[in-house]
Structures are given as C-alpha cells and as structure tokens.
Amino acid sequence: xxxMEKITKVYPGTTALNNVDFHLKEKEIVSLLGENGAxxxxxxxxxxxxxxxxSGEIFxxxxxxxxxxxxxxxxxxxxxxxxxFMLVPAFTVTENIIAGSEPNNGVFLDxxxxxxxxxxxxxxFHFNIDPEIKVxxxxxxxxxxxxxxxxxxxxxDVIILDEPTAVLTPHEVDDLFVILxxxxxxxxxxxxxxxxxxxxxxxxDRVVVLRDGNLVADNVxxxxxxxxxxxxxxxxxxxxxxxxxxxxHLGDVCLKVSNLTVEEDGKEKVKNISFExxxxxxxGIAGIEGNGQTQLIEALTGICEPKTMELxxxxxxxxxxxxxxxxxxxxxxxxxxxxxxxxKEMSVMENMILGYHREPEFCSKTGLLLKKxxxxxxxxxxxxxxxxxxxxxxxxxxxxxxxxxxxxxSRAFSRKPQAIIIAHPTRGVDIGAMEYIxxxxxxxxxxxxxxxxxxxxxxxxxxxxxxxxxxxxxxIVSESMPGELSEVEMGLLMTGGHTMVEEEDLHx
Ligand SMILES: Nc1ncnc2c1ncn2[C@@H]1O[C@H](COP(=O)(O)OP(=O)(O)OP(=O)(O)O)[C@@H](O)[C@H]1O
Ligand SMILES: [Mg+2]
Numbered sequence: 001x002x003x004m005e006k007i008t009k010v011y012p013g014t015t016a017l018n019n020v021d022f023h024l025k026e027k028e029i030v031s032l033l034g035e036n037g038a039x040x041x042x043x044x045x046x047x048x049x050x051x052x053x054x055s056g057e058i059f060x061x062x063x064x065x066x067x068x069x070x071x072x073x074x075x076x077x078x079x080x081x082x083x084x085f086m087l088v089p090a091f092t093v094t095e096n097i098i099a100g101s102e103p104n105n106g107v108f109l110d111x112x113x114x115x116x117x118x119x120x121x122x123x124x125f126h127f128n129i130d131p132e133i134k135v136x137x138x139x140x141x142x143x144x145x146x147x148x149x150x151x152x153x154x155x156x157d158v159i160i161l162d163e164p165t166a167v168l169t170p171h172e173v174d175d176l177f178v179i180l181x182x183x184x185x186x187x188x189x190x191x192x193x194x195x196x197x198x199x200x201x202x203x204x205d206r207v208v209v210l211r212d213g214n215l216v217a218d219n220v221x222x223x224x225x226x227x228x229x230x231x232x233x234x235x236x237x238x239x240x241x242x243x244x245x246x247x248x249h250l251g252d253v254c255l256k257v258s259n260l261t262v263e264e265d266g267k268e269k270v271k272n273i274s275f276e277x278x279x280x281x282x283x284g285i286a287g288i289e290g291n292g293q294t295q296l297i298e299a300l301t302g303i304c305e306p307k308t309m310e311l312x313x314x315x316x317x318x319x320x321x322x323x324x325x326x327x328x329x330x331x332x333x334x335x336x337x338x339x340x341x342x343x344k345e346m347s348v349m350e351n352m353i354l355g356y357h358r359e360p361e362f363c364s365k366t367g368l369l370l371k372k373x374x375x376x377x378x379x380x381x382x383x384x385x386x387x388x389x390x391x392x393x394x395x396x397x398x399x400x401x402x403x404x405x406x407x408x409x410s411r412a413f414s415r416k417p418q419a420i421i422i423a424h425p426t427r428g429v430d431i432g433a434m435e436y437i438x439x440x441x442x443x444x445x446x447x448x449x450x451x452x453x454x455x456x457x458x459x460x461x462x463x464x465x466x467x468x469x470x471x472x473x474x475x476i477v478s479e480s481m482p483g484e485l486s487e488v489e490m491g492l493l494m495t496g497g498h499t500m501v502e503e504e505d506l507h508x
Pocket of ligand 2: 040041042083162400401402
C-alpha cells in the first residue's frame with residue numbers, strides 16, 4: 001500500500017528523522033514504537049501531508065505521491081487520528097464526525113442519514129457518548145472517541161492512529177481492538193502508535209521501532225518477542241513498571257474533602273462525596289472518564305466552583321481561585337496538557353515556571369523576573385526529566401507530545417507541594433519516562449505529600465495507589481486497598497457493576 005523511502009526531516013536544531021524507510025502492506029496492522037521524540041508523529045504527519053519531508057519519497061499503491069495537505073491524503077483514502085485533538089469545540093459530536101465528508105441528498109445535506117450512521121457507529125463501539133452534545137462539554141477521553149469515530153465514518157483504506165488508546169479505559173481499548181482487527185480482516189491497513197507494549201502484542205501483525213530518528217527494526221513479529229525485549233529495542237535498557245512500593249509511614253490527614261457536589265448544566269456531576277488523603281499517601285481514583293473525574297479535579301484545584309464543598313489542607317480551609325490553591329500548596333497536573341497545562345507559544349523555560357512566576361525564587365521584590373534563576377531551574381528540570389528539545393528557549397509547540405507532558409510534570413513536582421492533584425501523569429510518555437515519573441511520584445509521597453491520582457490507566461492506579469476509590473456516575477462506589485480487588489472486579493465496578501454484584505462475589 002505504502003512505501004516511504006529514505007525519509008529525512010530536519011527542523012532547526014533537530015533531525016527528527018534520518019533516512020527512514022517504512023512500508024505498509026494491505027491487510028496488516030503495524031505498531032510504530034519509539035521513545036518520546038523518536039520521530040513517530042513526524043513520520044506519520046509526512047505520510048498524511050501535514051508536513052513535507054526534507055528529503056525522501058513516498059509511494060502509494062506503487063505510484064509516487066506528494067501530499068501537500070491532509071485533504072490530498074484523505075482523498076486517496078488515508079486518514080489519521082491525531083495525538084492532539086483537532087475537533088471544533090462549538091460543534092456537536094455528529095457535526096464534528098461528518099465535517100468534511102457530509103453525505104449528500106441531492107443538494108441538501110442528508111443530516112438524518114448522517115445522524116443515523118453516527119448513532120450506529122457509536123453503538124457498535126459501545127462508546128458511551130451523546131451524538132448531539134457539543135464537543136466542548138466532553139472530557140479528553142470522550143473527545144478521543146470522537147476522533148476515532150471520525151476516521152471510521154470516512155471508511156478510509158489506510159488508518160493512522162497516533163496514540164489512540166492513551167485516554168481510553170481497558171474495556172474501551174478491547175472494543176477498539178476488536179473493531180480494528182475486523183477492519184484489517186476486511187482489507188484495511190492500519191498503523192498504530194502506542195506506548196503500551198501490551199497493546200502492541202495484542203494487536204499488531206508487525207512492529208517497527210524508531211530510536212532518535214533512526215529506524216532500528218522494521219520487521220519484528222510481536223508474538224516472537226516479549227514486552228521486555230520490545231522495551232529494550234526502544235529504550236536500549238530494561239524497564240520495570242509493575243513493582244508496587246506501598247507507603248511505609250502513613251501520616252496525618254492532609255487533604256480533607258467534605259460534601260463535594262458539582263453541578264453542570266443543571267446536572268449533578270459529582271454527588272456529595274467526602275474523602276480524606278493522608279500525608280505520605282497516594283489515593284487513586286479509578287473510573288471511566290466522564291464519571292465526574294474532570295469536575296472533581298476542577299473543584300479541588302479551584303478551577304471551577306463547586307455547588308458545595310469544604311476543603312481543608314492540614315486543617316486550614318481553602319477557597320478562592322486556582323492561584324490561591326497553588327499558593328496554599330495544592331499542586332496540579334492537569335488532564336489536558338495543551339489547553340490547561342502549557343502555553344504552547346511560550347518557551348520551555350517559561351512554561352517550567354508557569355503559575356509560579358511570582359514566587360520569590362523567580363521574581364524580585366520589585367516584580368522583575370529573575371532570568372538567571374529561571375534558566376537554571378529550566379536546565380535542571382530538563383536534565384532530570386530528560387526533556388528532549390533543541391534547548392530551553394525552544395517553543396513548547398515544537399516538542400513531541402511526551403516531552404510536553406514531561407514539562408507539566410516536572411514543574412508541578414519540583415515545587416514540592418503539600419498535596420497534589422494529578423490527572424493522567426504518564427499519558428503519552430514512553431515507558432522509560434513512565435518509570436521515572438512513577439519513581440518521582442513515590443518520592444514525593446515519601447517526602448510527605450498527599451497525592452490524589454486520577455488515571456485512566458488501570459495498571460497505573462493499581463500499581464501506585466496506597467488506597468483506591470472507584471468513581472461511577474459522580475459517586476464513590478468502592479474503596480479498597482491495593483491488591484484487594486482484581487482487574488476484572490475493578491472493571492466491573494467502573495461500569496456500574498456494584499449494583500449487580502454482591503459483596504461476597506467480589507471477594508471470591
Ligand atoms: N514543528 C517542529 N519544530 C521543531 N522541532 C520539531 C517540530 N515537530 C517535531 N519536532 C522535533 O522532532 C522530534 C520528533 O518529534 P515527534 O513528534 O515526531 O516525536 P514522537 O516520536 O511522536 O514522540 P512522542 O512519543 O513524544 O509523541 C522531536 O525532537 C521534536 O522536538
Ligand atoms: Mg508523537
């Protein structure tokens with residue numbers, strides 16, 4: 001289907017791809033692996049006509065092609081689901097899905113048919129999503145589902161998915177994989193970028209590995225290698241993510257949340273919940289996105305005002321806007337790094353002090369920014385977190401997705417917060433970086449921080465948490481200690497199974 005030959009892409013200060021050959025056959029699923037900044041997205045953007053290679057050639061069904069814009073690729077039947085969403089917030093789900101490929105009924109747009117088709121796709125996928133809701137109301141996970149639906153709707157022959165599963169739950173991932181395999185068996189070709197090696201093994205027919213812009217392997221049979229071997233190919237060393245390191249000394253109550261109710265559009269998204277987090281404790285929140293996590297996080301970080309809540313930090317009442325929360329010592333790693341965690345046009349260095357730029361460390365008494373300190377801070381964090389960029393003066397928009405995430409994390413962690421609200425800390429980062437972020441999170445806890453960890457990655461919450469809550473439709477439906485519940489039991493609770501399953505069944 002596709003041959004890309006000797007593709008090189010040079011950005012100022014970075015060679016993103018160096019002489020890479022890539023091919024895709026009919027009826028196969030290729031998993032493209034590589035560390036953050038390895039060049040995966042760049043290679044796919046070149047194929048999709050979003051950016052031109054510095055040199056190299058592309059052949060589609062044997063014909064040389066030069067896609068100038070994505071529409072050229074789409075016309076040929078190549079579609080891409082991006083790592084960063086490209087939806088129109090003010091449009092509904094259906095409008096977003098059909099935008100650019102509206103079915104025609106004579107001269108009029110056949111909206112009825114389109115609506116019907118979108119509904120069918122949604123139910124086929126078991127995506128719990130309202131086709132008539134505006135996209136701006138959706139969580140990131142839900143937005144990702146809309147992106148996937150969009151590609152399916154277009155019935156493309158070649159489907160490129162750039163980290164489509166980063167924001168999905170295990171159950172949704174299973175559903176997606178069933179569909180992708182069905183599409184492949186029906187003759188489609190699929191390229192999937194993921195940092196989850198389990199997924200690569202479950203789905204791919206062939207694995208291609210990039211490292212630092214170079215091709216290191218392009219014909220790996222996923223069933224012939226272990227995830228350990230795959231991670232070694234990517235990172236060049238062994239990585240172990242599943243080691244539990246529970247807290248040794250649980251401290252006093254640090255963060256106390258009472259009677260939290262959040263209302264949105266007249267609906268209760270969080271229903272009168274109360275919980276505590278101790279010093280030296282990681283409290284994990286598991287649950288399928290859209291069950292109140294976003295609202296919970298926004299209330300606990302001062303981003304939105306809940307209907308009712310009493311929040312105390314070490315006994316002190318906290319209220320006000322988000323800057324007050326930060327100042328009081330409640331750190332935040334937001335779920336959507338691009339809209340809330342970073343200012344894309346600003347440099348790495350500036351982003352690394354965002355929200356903390358008035359602290360005496362970075363700002364003189366007369367209000368001048370202390371450039372030297374800001375630079376020193378950035379250089380240190382870049383080194384510690386191995387942020388790959390051409391320099392700390394580079395704009396954040398030029399960094400790869402995983403490297404952007406590392407900036408958000410490094411900023412929040414380095415302030416040594418008393419308490420910290422963390423959403424999906426490792427979304428989009430490679431396994432080497434994931435291991436590092438997990439270590440840092442544990443270290444922060446061991447230094448006394450109270451940590452609220454919301455993650456769609458069930459493995460992650462189960463490995464890191466000292467205590468686990470399951471959120472379902474805005475309510476806490478289960479509280480357990482790590483290891484007490486199996487993955488299956490957790491999955492059941494996350495989908496509302498608490499109403500059907502008796503206690504005894506759960507502990508069987
Ligand atoms: N517009 C740009 N300007 C400058 N450099 C860029 C630009 N886009 C990408 N790069 C650089 O090219 C390299 C490859 O980036 P790319 O986004 O392809 O990585 P990736 O493999 O997709 O990583 P991730 O897993 O983090 O998404 C990175 O070093 C990145 O900083
Ligand atoms: Mg990428």
